[in-house]
Amino acid sequence: MFIKKTFWKATTAFLLAACISLGGFVQTSYAEEDLMEFAKKSGYPIKEGYRPKASIVIDADSGQILWEEQPDLSWSPASIAKVMTMYLAFEAMEQGKFNLDTTVTATEKYVKISQIYALSNSKITLGVEYPVRDLFSMVAVPSSNVATLMLANLVSDNDEAGFIHKMNEKAAELGMTNTTYFNSSGAQISAFDGLYQAPGIDPEGDNKSTARDLAILTYNLIKKYPDVLQFTNKPVVTTMENTPYAETFETYNYSLPGAKYGYDGVDGLKTGSSPTGGFNYIATAKKGDIRLIEVVLGVGDWSDQEGEYERHLAGNAILDHAFSTYEYKKLLSKGSNKINEKEITLEQDFYGFAKKDTELSFTLADGKLSLNNEYDQVSPTIPARSVPYQESNSKSVVDPSAKSEKKKATQPSSIKKEEHPYLLTGILAILGLLLLILSKIFRKRIAGTRRGSRKTSTPTTRLLFILGTLLILSAVCVFIFL
Missing domain, CATH: 3.40.710.10 (DD-peptidase/beta-lactamase superfamily)
Structure with missing residues (x-):
């Protein structure tokens, strides 16, 4: 078991390192951001x-x-x-x-x-x-x-x-x-x-x-x-x-x-x-x-x-x-909200700039809630928009016996997690790597046929790049959290 586990760990680490080293595949911005x-x-x-x-x-x-x-x-x-x-x-x-x-x-x-x-x-x-x-x-x-x-x-x-x-x-x-x-x-x-x-x-x-x-x-x-x-x-x-x-x-x-x-x-x-x-x-x-x-x-x-x-x-x-x-709008309403798995209460409505049609994420720090942005503030001396919040102190009461039964019921699945996360991580990393390679190959072919043009991507190459990146990110998450 130890040898098998070590093999998958080494294989997964190698694949992830290979993906990270392929800097040529990382685009500084997507087409819509160029x-x-x-x-x-x-x-x-x-x-x-x-x-x-x-x-x-x-x-x-x-x-x-x-x-x-x-x-x-x-x-x-x-x-x-x-x-x-x-x-x-x-x-x-x-x-x-x-x-x-x-x-x-x-x-x-x-x-x-x-x-x-x-x-x-x-x-x-x-x-x-x-x-x-x-x-x-x-x-x-x-x-x-x-x-x-x-x-x-x-x-x-x-x-x-x-x-x-x-x-x-x-x-x-x-x-x-x-x-x-x-x-x-x-x-x-x-x-x-x-x-x-x-x-x-x-x-x-x-x-x-x-x-x-x-x-x-x-x-x-x-x-x-x-x-x-x-x-x-x-x-x-x-x-x-x-x-x-x-x-x-x-x-x-x-x-x-x-x-x-x-x-x-x-x-x-x-x-x-x-x-x-x-x-x-x-x-x-x-x-x-x-x-x-x-x-x-x-x-x-x-x-x-x-x-x-x-x-x-x-x-x-x-x-x-x-x-x-971007649009400036109300991001969260005053009162009770669940942010980052925490129940909080906002003292006022929270307004800010956000990209249209994107899922929002927030940061809770020092009693203030702020929006996570793709870019930082123009200067660290200019604070980001934020709103004060209070964290709820109420905690749900859990039956100790039920908690014990739940722990027993989850033991077999934890064993499976130990056996299989590296296999799953390796598969996701390999698929992601293949898609990135295909994206790179297609972009080179396009560049060869469009000499003098800055545009070396198509919806297909962008899709391959995005899917490959998502698979590699999934592999990283599995590797870290499972």
């Missing part, structure tokens, strides 16, 4: 070569990630860096340092910066007083570098290096663990022809961040300073209205309703592009009571300006996927 696939289905097809290098979409209320792809890839955000400058300006207003009607006088330095052709800018006239509200519009829409510097210098009392240090300190405070700022605007200090002085800061330094960190920044910005959206939600804005210095700008955010790739619900936030960053995009969109935040980084190449438009097709596709795949 960006290129769901972009095509959503009506916003992404051309080959314009797939974002990194992207993420989160619930703006809870910070729950709804979809992500390489969210921690270090990337140059380009003019999206201006979002941090706006954040610090709003914070300074909250602290009472100035308000939207405060003005900044255009100096000769600012006029010269506004005339640098290589920088995105707005016209600045010597001696004119520019209200903060107009500077915000210039920063958000035409991505004016001179307006950004005027705003940053107002916050820091003209301490340009000090402001950059503030940017990095605030990033650390918000939990943006992979972000470093070298300038306030996204354009390197050296691009300002000596007019931007920041002692101790590398003038050639290129800002770095990630999709996750920029989503964290935007989450906090909208939570604390929702008024920022009034400067980002229009396809056309006019600054310095009713003055001789009025200018009208069309947004680069082509996903705003009324713009080239308008998407219903989009109301901000900022675009950015550069030779090192390609084309980047942060968007916010609201439908009903749901607001989402998305970040798209590295679409296309600076040498091909088509990326300026393609980033919005990618952004629209990601938003559409999130809105159509």
Whole structure:
């Protein structure tokens, strides 16, 4: 008996190890979760070569990630860096340092910066007083570098290096663990022809961040300073209205309703592009009571300006996927519920985001119930949605004699469990392994006949993969629990 048992244990362990080692069979996402696939289905097809290098979409209320792809890839955000400058300006207003009607006088330095052709800018006239509200519009829409510097210098009392240090300190405070700022605007200090002085800061330094960190920044910005959206939600804005210095700008955010790739619900936030960053995009969109935040980084190449438009097709596709795949609803009702084999009482109804048509599972910890999500929170400092609960103390009374009889009755079956779980585990593992091998073979054949195409799967290969995976998971469960 011992030899037989040892044989099946060894065989099962070998098969499970073989399955685990077949990393080539593990797909990073199913077809419906692949960006290129769901972009095509959503009506916003992404051309080959314009797939974002990194992207993420989160619930703006809870910070729950709804979809992500390489969210921690270090990337140059380009003019999206201006979002941090706006954040610090709003914070300074909250602290009472100035308000939207405060003005900044255009100096000769600012006029010269506004005339640098290589920088995105707005016209600045010597001696004119520019209200903060107009500077915000210039920063958000035409991505004016001179307006950004005027705003940053107002916050820091003209301490340009000090402001950059503030940017990095605030990033650390918000939990943006992979972000470093070298300038306030996204354009390197050296691009300002000596007019931007920041002692101790590398003038050639290129800002770095990630999709996750920029989503964290935007989450906090909208939570604390929702008024920022009034400067980002229009396809056309006019600054310095009713003055001789009025200018009208069309947004680069082509996903705003009324713009080239308008998407219903989009109301901000900022675009950015550069030779090192390609084309980047942060968007916010609201439908009903749901607001989402998305970040798209590295679409296309600076040498091909088509990326300026393609980033919005990618952004629209990601938003559409999130809105159509998830729903915000009541997950559990107030009162008595049975969760994880425990009888609990919820103090209130529990609402949250969940994938449509999927079975829900929950976690009970520290007196709070939360939903188990496919993805984590965007930051560990942002807690998941939860609701307090109390565990029922009532226990059913069991007749000791009946318990004894039940134990006797189950003894023979426990003997069978010792004899047969390894045989069953081995069979399940072998079948699962065969199905994974067939899936791989068919995918290779498809790839051979569709050269140049990214699509190397069919409903058949996906079915084989799913069935194989389920059989192997069943084998693991049998091996562990029986």
